[in-house]
Amino acid sequence: MRVLVTGGAGYIGSVVTAALLESGHEVTVLDDLSTGHEDAVPDGARLVQASLHDSAPVLADVRPEAVLHFAAKSLVGESQVAPELYWENNVGGSLALLEAMRAADCRRIVFSSTAAAYGEPEEVPILETAPTRPTNTYGASKLAVDAMLTSYATAYGFAAVSLRYFNVGGAAYGVGERHATETHLIPIALQVAAGTRESLTVYGSDYPTPDGTCIRDYVHVVDLAAAHLLALPAPAAGEHRIYNLGSGTGFSVQEMVDAVRTVTGHELPVVVGDRRAGDPARLVASSAKIHSDLGWAPVHTDLTEIVSDAWAFTQSR
Ligand SMILES: NC(=O)c1ccc[n+]([C@@H]2O[C@H](COP(=O)([O-])OP(=O)(O)OC[C@H]3O[C@@H](n4cnc5c(N)ncnc54)[C@H](O)[C@@H]3O)[C@@H](O)[C@H]2O)c1
Numbered sequence: 001m002r003v004l005v006t007g008g009a010g011y012i013g014s015v016v017t018a019a020l021l022e023s024g025h026e027v028t029v030l031d032d033l034s035t036g037h038e039d040a041v042p043d044g045a046r047l048v049q050a051s052l053h054d055s056a057p058v059l060a061d062v063r064p065e066a067v068l069h070f071a072a073k074s075l076v077g078e079s080q081v082a083p084e085l086y087w088e089n090n091v092g093g094s095l096a097l098l099e100a101m102r103a104a105d106c107r108r109i110v111f112s113s114t115a116a117a118y119g120e121p122e123e124v125p126i127l128e129t130a131p132t133r134p135t136n137t138y139g140a141s142k143l144a145v146d147a148m149l150t151s152y153a154t155a156y157g158f159a160a161v162s163l164r165y166f167n168v169g170g171a172a173y174g175v176g177e178r179h180a181t182e183t184h185l186i187p188i189a190l191q192v193a194a195g196t197r198e199s200l201t202v203y204g205s206d207y208p209t210p211d212g213t214c215i216r217d218y219v220h221v222v223d224l225a226a227a228h229l230l231a232l233p234a235p236a237a238g239e240h241r242i243y244n245l246g247s248g249t250g251f252s253v254q255e256m257v258d259a260v261r262t263v264t265g266h267e268l269p270v271v272v273g274d275r276r277a278g279d280p281a282r283l284v285a286s287s288a289k290i291h292s293d294l295g296w297a298p299v300h301t302d303l304t305e306i307v308s309d310a311w312a313f314t315q316s317r
Pocket residue numbers: 006007008009010011012013030031032033034035036037050051052053069070071072073074089093112113114115164165166167168169
C-alpha cells in the first residue's frame with residue numbers, strides 16, 4: 001500500500017515506518033519535527049516536514065491509500081498546564097488531517113489512541129468496554145479523536161482503527177525513545193544508568209500494590225508495530241474499531257528499577273518522591289479483543305528484553 005505516516009520521525013512512528021517498509025509498503029512521513037528527529041526517519045521513507053494543519057497539499061500530492069496517524073503532543077503534565085496545545089494540536093490537527101483525507105479520497109486510518117482515555121479504572125484488566133473518563137487533557141484529546149473517527153466512519157465511510165497503547169517500551173531497527181523533554185520511566189532510568197542523570201525519582205511508594213509502587217503494562221514497540229500491520233487492512237468501510245494494546249501483565253515501578261539494574265549493571269540511585277498527580281495505581285490491558293479479531297499476541301513480553309533493547313539503543317547514541 002501507499003501510506004502516509006504522520007509523526008513518523010517520532011519514537012513509535014519511526015519504528016512502525018521501518019516495519020511498513022520491511023513489509024513492502026511505500027511510505028511518506030509527515031512530521032513537523034517538533035518532538036521528532038529527521039535522522040529517525042528510516043531510509044526508504046520520504047520525509048515531508050509539515051504540520052497536520054497543513055496536511056491537505058501533502059495528501060493531494062501523495063494520494064495515500066491509508067494513513068497511520070501518530071503525530072501528537074503526548075506529555076500528560078504539559079497537557080494540564082497548557083491544555084490549548086492539546087486541543088489545537090491533537091484535536092484541531094487531527095480534524096485538519098481527516099478533512100485532508102476526505103478531500104484526497106483516502107478513507108483508511110489507524111490512529112494512536114491511549115490507555116489514558118480510560119482514566120482511573122474500575123476493573124483491571126481493562127476492556128475496551130470500560131468507561132472512558134480521562135483524568136488529564138492529553139487523554140481527553142485522544143478520546144475526542146476517537147469520537148471523531150466514529151463519526152467519520154458513519155458519515156463518510158472511513159475505515160478506522162484506534163489502537164489504545166498502554167506503556168510502550170523497547171527499541172528496534174536502530175530507533176528508540178529520544179525526547180528533549182523526557183517523562184517516561186524507562187528512558188529516564190536508562191539516562192541514570194548512562195550517567196546523564198543523577199538519580200531516578202520513584203513517584204510514590206504508598207500505593208495499594210504489593211510493593212507500594214504503581215503497576216503498568218509494558219508493551220514492546222516491535223509487538224506494537226506488528227499490531228499496526230494487522231490493523232491496517234482490517235476494518236471495512238464505515239467501521240471504526242477500537243483495540244487495547246498491552247501485554248496483559250503488570251509490572252511495578254520497583255520491578256522496573258530492578259530490571260534496569262540487572263540489564264545495565266548500574267546501581268541506579270533511587271529517591272522516593274511524592275505521588276505524581278493523576279497516576280492510577282494499576283493499569284493493565286486486556287488485549288483479548290485484538291487477539292480474537294486479528295490474531296495479535298505480544299511476543300516480547302519479558303521486561304528484561306524490553307529494557308535490554310532500549311538500553312542498546314541508548315548506548316548506540
Ligand atoms: N509512548 C507511549 O508510551 C505512548 C502511549 C500511548 C499513546 N501514545 C501515542 O503514540 C503516538 C506516538 O508517540 P511517541 O511516543 O512516538 O511520541 P513522539 O513525540 O516521539 O512522536 C510524535 C511525532 O509527531 C510529531 N508531531 C507532533 N505534532 C505534530 C503536528 N502537529 N504535525 C506534524 N507532526 C507532529 C513530532 O515531531 C514527533 O515526531 C502519539 O500519538 C502518542 O500520543 C504513545
